Amino acid sequence: MRRRSFAVLLCALAGCESLAVADDQPARIVDASDESRAALQQVVNEVLRTEVLLADDALTNSSVLTIERNIPRRIDGQPAQGRNMDTPIQFRLVKNGDACVLIESRDGARHYLPHTKCAAE
Secondary structure, three states, X not given: OHHHHHHHHHHHHHHHHXXXXXXXXXXXXXXXXXXXXXXXXXXXXXXXXXXXXXXXXXXXXXXXXXEOOOOOEXXXXXXXXXXXXXXOEEEEEEEEOOEEEEEXXXXXXXXXXXXXXXXXX
């Protein structure tokens, strides 16, 4: 009986999550502040496990943020080791209710952005 109750609870939680995702609307950051920029910077750094330099207007003009690896270049400007084969990493910003959520496109992981105000595109 306990296993059945646990299974029902898991199904209910999964249903709630899928309903919440359906409310996602592509969004952009409005009224960017030092706190909202820091929240975005922290989430991106944690996800990528490295320090990334973001522009102050990141996600203020578009709901998509693309991160490309800065590859070493030769003196003539060409990549030092030939072509860059790394795939850029994309994030999407969505508004879900009053929350601003950053979604990583690689695995769909969702990250709440505190101190951030966003508006649907």
